[in-house]
Amino acid sequence: MALYTKHTEKLYKAALWAGNIVLMLVAVVVSLIYAYHVRTSQIEVKQADFISTVESMKSVSQNYLDSERGYVENWAFYINDRQMTREEALDFLRSINTNPGRYVHIVDMENFDAWSTSYPAGHDEIDTYHRFQGELKDWEQLMLDAMWEMYNGTAPKFTVVGRYQLDETVSPAVSVGARITLQTEDGTKDFLLLRAIPTNVLQKTWVFPAEYQSAEVGIMTTKGGYVIQSPSMKSISFPEYIRGYNFQDDYNKVDSFQKELESTDHGVLCYKNFRNEDCLWYYSSFGGNSNLDILGVIRLDELQPENGTWLIVVLICGTLAALVLLDGLYLRQVNRRLRRTAKLAQEASEAKTQFLSSMSHDIRTPMNAVLGMMSIAKSHVQDPEYVTQCLDKAMTSGKRLLTLINDVLDISKIESGQFVLTPSEVLVEKFFKELDDMLALQIREKNLHFTIQKDALPHPVVLADPIRLNQIYMNLLSNAVKYTPDGGSITMRFGEEPAEADKKLTCLVFCVSDTGIGMTPEYQDRMYQSFSREINTQVNRTLGSGLGLAIVRQMVDLMGGTITCESEVEKGTTFTVRLNLPIVDQQPVTKQEGHLEDDDVRGLHLLVAEDNELNWEVIEILLEEFGVTCERVENGRLCIEQLLANPAGTYDAVLMDVQMPEMNGLEASQRIRNLDEAALRNIPVIAMTADAFAEDVQACISSGMNGHMAKPIDTIVLLNYLKKIKNKMF
The missing domain is CATH 3.40.50.2300 (Response regulator)
Structure with missing residues (x-):
């Protein structure tokens, strides 16, 4: 019974595996068939969209050339109605043809003498059409036939003289025309009036959607001769181009190909281009016995749909094949994430503890000034003026303490893009005097030699965010005090430079130099990162948050300024900040420091x-x-x-x-x-x-x-x- 049960279990498992495999194979086959049909349909849709785009360009070209032909017919009617001479007609055409990118010719169809309105009277004869005398090539004969049809009035509605070189410009052009009758000494004589349009003007009206990166379009005769030739359409004609890059010397295929072009109004062809890339070519007749086709080309790979359908097939197969492994991998990944989360939480806790410990020094700096000044004031109660000075300095340091408390929030807001500057009028000299007052106690305690250099201040009042200015300058000055040994020297220099960008701005320059411990080149590369500090014995003895320079750099960037640093170990550091700030023309109303009634x-x-x-x-x-x-x-x-x-x-x-x-x-x-x-x-x-x-x-x-x-x-x-x-x- 046990053997039977074990055998039955094996059969059950085998059947289950076999059923799963069959189901997977069926799913794969069905998915492949579905993907093939979807892909085929998508290709057909993309080809239809491309063909529709080319047809739209054909309509644009027809409308454009019809409007040009309308100009010519109106001019011809006017000239015939006024019974003008050739000189009068040319003068009239010069005045009416206001577009310098279009050229107007009068052609004598007997000897192909021609005159252009692009040149002044007496110098307006051109040789452009003398090429039609004598033995002609096939494409020249087609052009001449088109000119005679225009001249005789038998031309279809959409007829152009094919691509030829103008005397006036190096660009090739096509022409539309009408017959005119001019007065001569012997009576009257008929001429052909042509309006020549450079092919690049017409090409500018052909704009493909952005997804058709390789698409190009041109115009050819029904026999394949180029009328407007795109950059990829090489050789002297389209059949020669296809032969050269597809049939080589098989002229039977060339003949069949050319007969197909001449006998059909439109068609889709798949041939390689001169880069050996598979391309789709679409041609379509302009109709009305015009003997002209529009010709569009695009690489086949651009008409291929995205591999979304095949991706679905791969996902189905992969899901079915890896279903069992997926659960195991998922559980393993969950455990790994839990361990990583626990580690990050531990690191975050340690970073917070270290940060709070480091911040205590930066908070104690202004607090020391507040308590120190209050203590000094208490011991000089008999000197009201001196007490007032102490209280003013204590208040200034208290404001600095409030600023420090906001530093962490500032960093967070700047990095999240939520920080907003609040500009107001700032008295520059008074502002820097307050900086001196806030640091005076620390400077005396360390017996530092502190020098203030004031350069020219032609604009004593500027528009800036005073709290953020204070953050920038106080951070730099505090660092100078902290990292300069007792008995060292610090120099604070401020002044103005002309702002190059705008006369309504002035460049406020602040420079602080010290004879402190300096910084290594390696640390200078990362000194503006949050919480970064130099690793050495002297720095470690000085507590700090590692936020000061990060705040300085980001505040300077917010104000559109620059900060530079020059530092050498054991010699000192110099920071220079330049800020382009708006000039305040009038002095702001100064605050009344005295007692108000x-x-x-x-x-x-x-x-x-x-x-x-x-x-x-x-x-x-x-x-x-x-x-x-x-x-x-x-x-x-x-x-x-x-x-x-x-x-x-x-x-x-x-x-x-x-x-x-x-x-x-x-x-x-x-x-x-x-x-x-x-x-x-x-x-x-x-x-x-x-x-x-x-x-x-x-x-x-x-x-x-x-x-x-x-x-x-x-x-x-x-x-x-x-x-x-x-x-x-x-």
Whole structure:
């Protein structure tokens, strides 16, 4: 029984494998047959599209040459009606033929003397048509026959004089014409009026779709003589071309081929071109006994469909053949991804830890200045002027600290393409003085010799993003201080150069040089990469985030500037930044540094929406110093309720925090703008938030707010808004 069961199992497995193989073979055969039929249909469609394109070009050519023939017939009628002499006709034609790329000839069909309007009177005789005297070649005879048909009025509607060389230009041309009668001394005489069109003009009307890269088109006689010859149409005629590259010396095939051309109005041919490439040739008659065909050619490989169908067949076969292996490979790949993900998570955790550790130094630099200046001010309370200076420097360093905190976000936003510059007026000299103040304490601690060189500043005010300028220059100066040994020297030079691109711009040049440890050439190649630092003992002793130069480079690129570096180990480093910035013609209104009179805004009563107790205390004290009273609510919902609970005019304005519980400031502002009562709906709303990016400012304005103040609150900015509220400027 066991043997029977084992034997049965083997038979079952064999049958299963056999069935799978049969099914796979059937699927493959069906797929191949289907793919063949689909491919054949696609080729037929592509060939039909190409033929349709050539037929469209034939129609374009007919319409174009018909319009040219219409010009000639109208001119002929006018000349005959006015009974002009040859000289009068030529003068008239010179005036009427305004297109310099078209040539007009009058031909005497008795002796083939001819005159061209392209030359001045008295010098207008040409030799172009004397070639038709004497013994003629086949193609010349065809041209002469066409001229006589035009002259005798027996020509079909679409008739041209075949390709020939003009005296006026090196380009070949074709002509359309009509008979004219001119006055002579002996009475009247008939001439042939021709309008010659360079073949390249007609060829410009033939535009193939982009997918037809090798396609060309020309015009030939029904016997295969070229009238307009494309670059790939070699030899003296089309039959000779096909013979030379396909039949060689088999003239029987040539005769059969030529008879086929003469006896059919259209046809599709498959022959090689002069590059030995298989091509499809299509010819089609212009009709009306014109004895002219349009001839199009394209490589066969361009008419081949994409291999999508065959790819389906391969996928079916591969899927059926590798179904079992696929599950195993998939599981193996999943395990590999899990291991890789775990490794990346570990590396990310280590990178974050290292980054936070490194950032502590860059954060402590301005923090040290803040605490140091506050400590110095505390020990000099008897000297108010000196205390004020210390507080100013502490405030400047505090702003620098805020900038540093945003560095990581800046890098992320720049690399994701979401970063926005916010230009404003910048006092150049004052700006660089603030840089000096922020670094003064560190420079004294390291006993560094710091020199400031100011070059000419013909434009003291420029338009730039001051926060980003500060990031660029402070990063470079901080690096110089960090990596210059005690007792070394640092030189900061700034000035202007003419901007070559635009007179409305000036080139602001900033250069910082130090006698520090310098950088190796290898590190200079990667120093602008995020988190990159030089690997040596001196650098390792100095903590840093590795973001400074990356931010500098990307900020400079955003501003359309350049940064260069010259550095040598143990000798020092020089960075030079050049920024083309718009010139501000007038000096901006300088901020009033002194104490402003409380009476300027005294009497205002504001509603403050602020959920943080400490922030509320700060803004309340600041407003009290200006003689402004205020009331507080903790969120946007309470702000709206407070406005509705009091008569209109109770509050002169609303100072609105953005990030608040229950209802944020943006939503509250939108709801205020939709209130029914106009006095409440139009109350000024000023954002008072730590969200200080340009997109945050725009979000506040879009929600209906009238302005934006970034935390920590700048008293000058606050006072300016209070004055606008007092003067009802919103």
